[in-house]
Amino acid sequence: MAQNVTNVSHTEEVSSTRRVIAASSVGTLIEWYDFYIFGTLAKIISEQFFPKDNPTAALLATLATFAAGFVIRPFGALFFGRLGDLIGRKYTFLVTLVIMGGSTFAIGLVPGYKTIGFFAPAIVFILRLLQGLALGGEYGGAATYVAEHSPEGKRGFWTSFIQTTATLGLFLALGVILTVRQMLGVETFTDWGWRIPFILSALLVGVSIFIRMRMSESPLFAKMKKEGKTSANPLAESFKQKDNLKMVLIALLGATAGQGVVWYTGQFYALSFLQNACNIEFVQSNIIISIALLIGTPFFIVFGALSDKIGRKYIMMAGMLIAVIAYRPIYTIMYNDANLKTKEVIEDKTVNKMKYEVKGTDSLITSVTTKLYTDGTSFKETVKHKFPVDPALKAALPKDKLKPETKKEVTLPQALYYKMIGLVLIQVIFVTMVYGPIAAFLVEIFPTRIRYTSMSLPYHIGNGVFGGLVPLISTRLVEATRPAADLPPADPLAGLWYPILIAGVSFVIGSLYISNKTNNLDVE
Amino acid sequence: MSAIKRIFGLLWTIMGVGIIPLVIMQAMKEIAAKPSEENWIFWSIVIVVLMPIIAFSLITFGIFALKGEYDVIA
Numbered sequence: 001m002a003q004n005v006t007n008v009s010h011t012e013e014v015s016s017t018r019r020v021i022a023a024s025s026v027g028t029l030i031e032w033y034d035f036y037i038f039g040t041l042a043k044i045i046s047e048q049f050f051p052k053d054n055p056t057a058a059l060l061a062t063l064a065t066f067a068a069g070f071v072i073r074p075f076g077a078l079f080f081g082r083l084g085d086l087i088g089r090k091y092t093f094l095v096t097l098v099i100m101g102g103s104t105f106a107i108g109l110v111p112g113y114k115t116i117g118f119f120a121p122a123i124v125f126i127l128r129l130l131q132g133l134a135l136g137g138e139y140g141g142a143a144t145y146v147a148e149h150s151p152e153g154k155r156g157f158w159t160s161f162i163q164t165t166a167t168l169g170l171f172l173a174l175g176v177i178l179t180v181r182q183m184l185g186v187e188t189f190t191d192w193g194w195r196i197p198f199i200l201s202a203l204l205v206g207v208s209i210f211i212r213m214r215m216s217e218s219p220l221f222a223k224m225k226k227e228g229k230t231s232a233n234p235l236a237e238s239f240k241q242k243d244n245l246k247m248v249l250i251a252l253l254g255a256t257a258g259q260g261v262v263w264y265t266g267q268f269y270a271l272s273f274l275q276n277a278c279n280i281e282f283v284q285s286n287i288i289i290s291i292a293l294l295i296g297t298p299f300f301i302v303f304g305a306l307s308d309k310i311g312r313k314y315i316m317m318a319g320m321l322i323a324v325i326a327y328r329p330i331y332t333i334m335y336n337d338a339n340l341k342t343k344e345v346i347e348d349k350t351v352n353k354m355k356y357e358v359k360g361t362d363s364l365i366t367s368v369t370t371k372l373y374t375d376g377t378s379f380k381e382t383v384k385h386k387f388p389v390d391p392a393l394k395a396a397l398p399k400d401k402l403k404p405e406t407k408k409e410v411t412l413p414q415a416l417y418y419k420m421i422g423l424v425l426i427q428v429i430f431v432t433m434v435y436g437p438i439a440a441f442l443v444e445i446f447p448t449r450i451r452y453t454s455m456s457l458p459y460h461i462g463n464g465v466f467g468g469l470v471p472l473i474s475t476r477l478v479e480a481t482r483p484a485a486d487l488p489p490a491d492p493l494a495g496l497w498y499p500i501l502i503a504g505v506s507f508v509i510g511s512l513y514i515s516n517k518t519n520n521l522d523v524e
Numbered sequence: 525m526s527a528i529k530r531i532f533g534l535l536w537t538i539m540g541v542g543i544i545p546l547v548i549m550q551a552m553k554e555i556a557a558k559p560s561e562e563n564w565i566f567w568s569i570v571i572v573v574l575m576p577i578i579a580f581s582l583i584t585f586g587i588f589a590l591k592g593e594y595d596v597i598a
Contacts, residue, residue, distance in 0.1 A: 071573060246593055249585040253536075465577055469569070476566060509536075512529055513589070515597045 020149045021161045023215045024142040027097050027208040028162055030201070031138045032169025033176075034104040035131055037197045040173055044194045048112045049124045070464035072129050076136020077456030078235065084141050084452030085234035088225070089148070089218045092452070093141030094209065100134035101205025103127040108198025136464075140456030147443035148218035148451075153308055155518075159439035160304020166435075167267065167297050174290070176200060220448050234453040238446075247445045248458055254514045255441060256462020258320045258506025259434040261499035263463065264470035265327065266427035267293070269495070272471060273331065274420070277478075277492045278338035281380075281409040284417065291421050296428030303436030311516035312441035319433025320507040326430075327496045330423050335492055337416050343373040363389050376413025381406065444519040466502055473498045526595040533589025540582030547575045 038045065076096075084092035107127050113120040142162050150158040176197045184193040216222075224230055231237050238244050267289075274285040307315050336342060349372035357364050365385040372378050385404040388394045394402070412420060438459075446454040474495030481491040551567035588594060 242588075242593070245584070246588055249581055249588065250594070250597075253581055253585055461577060465573060469574060472566065472569065508532070509585075512532060513594045513597060 017149070017158070020146060020215065021158060023208075023211045024093075024146050025161045025165050027093065027212055028138055028142045029165040029169045029172065030204045030208050031097065031100045031135055032166050033172045033204065034100050034201050035135050036170050036173035037104070037177065037201075038107065038128060038131065040177055041194050041197070044190055045107075045124070047190075048194075049110070049121045051113055070468040072132030073136035073460040073464035074457055076133035077140060077460040078136075078453065079133065080137020081140055081238075081453030081456040082234045084137070084144065085231050085450050088221055089141050089145040089452060090212070090215060093138055093145065094212050096134040096137040096141065097205055097208055097212065099130055100138065101201050101209075103130040103134065104198050104201040105205075108195040108201070136456065136460050139459060140452050143439035144443055144452050144455065145218050147440060148220040148448070153518075155444070156307035156312065156437050156440040157301065157305040159443070160301045160436050162439055163300045163304060163432075163435050164297055166263075167293055167300070170267070171290070171293070173197070174286075224448055229449060231449040234450045237450045238454040238457070244446070244450065244454060248454055250509070250513055251442055251445060251455070252458035252462055254506060254510035254512075255316060255438060256458045257466040258462075258503040258510065259316065259438055260462040260465075260467025261470055261502045261506075262320060262323045262434045263431050264467040265323070265496070265499045266424075266431040269470050269474060269499070270424050270427055272475075273334065273495075274338075274424075278335060279408040279410045280338060280420075281411045284411055288417065288420050288424055292424035292428050295421075296425055296432055299429055299432035300436040303432050304440065307437030307440060308518070311518060312437040312444075313510065313514045313516040315437050316434050316441065317507055317510050317514075319430050320503045320510070323427070323430040323434075324500050324504045324507060326426070327500055328493060330426060331493050331496055334420060334423050337419060338377075338410050338412065340371075340373070340377070340379055340410065343375055343377055346372050346374060358389060361388055361390065361393075362386050375416070377416070378411045380409045380411075382409075383407075440518075470499055526592065529594050530590055530592060533586045533591075533594075535586070536582045536589060537586030540579045540584075540586055543575060543582070544579050547571060 080092050080096055083095070104127075107124055110120060110123050110127070139162070142165075143159055146159050146162055147155050177194075180193055180196045181189040184196075217225075221230075239248065270292075271285060271289045274280040274288060275282065278285075280288070303315050303319075351370045353368045355366045355368075357366075363386070367383045367385075369381045370378065371380075383404050383406050385402075387402055388397070442455040442459060443451055477494045477497055478489045478492060481494045482489040547570060551571055555563050555567060
């Protein structure tokens with residue numbers, strides 16, 4: 001009889017665990033989905049709402065990209081973190097979900113610049129800021145909520161499911177976009193079909209809200225509230241009290257800053273490097289990243305669970321150190337494998353095609369050269385030269401307007417393609433090492449009464465600011481090595497110095513000042 | 525270990541202070557050489573967003589470490 005009661009109780013516990021993880025993870029995944037579709041459809045959104053010939057709209061486009069990515073997220077962390085420590089985790093991360101879903105849905109309905117003029121970019125800009133604000137509040141809530149439900153000794157494993165959502169959200173976004181585009185065709189998708197992934201968000205969020213509404217408040221927060229031990233001013237307690245500020249700084253400098261750059265390098269910079277430095281063809285480069293992410297995603301859970309056994313610090317620091325040491329060798333191999341200068345071309349397989357056409361008042365000369373190399377690599381270069389048919393108009397145009405548009409595409413043979421997947425996968429493993437245990441680490445170093453506020457800020461500064469700036473700063477570092485505007489950069493790997501430096505400093509600080517001890521969560 | 529933590533504290537403080545003139549001088553140099561919109565946006569982001577975070581956090585962290593606040597970490 002006693003055995004039956006124990007079994008029933010265990011079954012209920014497992015079922016409850018699954019519900020908590022599912023409710024939290026699905027919501028967070030949808031928030032990432034909402035956040036990513038804007039970024040993935042940035043080009044179309046820019047054409048619809050932010051015309052380049054309007055300087056104010058163009059400025060808003062830049063601000064929308066950067067501000068929502070890293071300026072607003074820490075504010076969201078502060079605003080919703082405070083709310084979560086005052087009124088509870090459940091209702092706060094329900095609110096962030098509603099704001100995120102509502103903003104995303106609304107972006108899908110905003111008429112374009114051609115219809116309502118300047119109001120279009122202004123409205124989209126505000127909605128994008130709301131997205132950033134909501135994202136800033138979501139992660140801390142979900143991580144705290146799951147952690148506060150977790151049994152001791154399993155917190156790393158439980159919270160690691162939240163850690164997978166950022167990657168799965170990207171998958172979902174790419175999947176929905178590619179499916180809709182495939183179903184409607186490129187032209188219809190560019191015209192209005194791009195709105196569907198945004199509008200679809202309302203449905204996803206609706207389901208997630210329904211699931212979350214049925215969840216109960218975090219047991220630790222509920223107990224603390226019942227005992228009247230909640231913080232009256234979480235912001236002041238988090239950042240004005242020395243003991244807590246000390247931990248916020250350690251979390252930022254010793255963990256999330258390094259984690260943020262390793263995450264962005266493995267998940268986003270790798271793709272940009274494949275496409276821009278290696279000129280790998282668009283579909284092939286996306287598939288390389290997708291497969292590496294898909295294979296690598298379960299490792300978030302592996303390292304989250306492992307951190308319960310050997311400690312969070314050792315895994316995170318190992319991830320940072322190996323990344324710092326390995327980045328340049330990995331990227332050197334990636335670059336060399338796609339470098340056509342090291343390959344032998346098969347001369348009789350080279351094909352040149354040229355086409356001349358008149359489009360309206362413009363002439364368009366398209367020249368396509370395809371080459372095949374002995375190792376099976378193929379190369380395609382498309383040069384488009386557009387100029388007015390009228391010679392007088394052509395002569396009046398500045399030189400930079402007449403510059404031909406060149407597109408280079410390298411398609412790797414199967415062996416190199418698999419090798420490239422392996423090289424990206426290694427970077428994804430670094431990501432899972434630093435990111436898998438971090439939610440558990442963050443929740444454990446802050447007290448329950450101010451946990452939501454205290455952990456959200458370093459997380460979003462680390463990821464949003466330090467990580468979010470990887471593309472911008474890395475591109476800049478590469479450009480700085482370019483001897484002249486029309487010459488290739490002298491060091492295409494120079495962009496790696498930024499993540500290497502930040503992760504290196506983070507590793508030293510984390511190794512010296514972070515404890516590997518796993519702390520219990522309490523209500524004191 | 526505590527002594528190493530404190531010595532490094534001095535290093536973090538110096539790094540935090542040093543980064544301010546370094547970034548500002550680099551920004552002025554690059555903008556003067558090429559005052560494009562792209563340059564302005566890049567350096568504005570670095571100076572307004574990234575630099576204050578790095579400088580403030582490194583200086584405060586360094587001072588705490590120097591004072592021995594991190595000698596024992598829970």
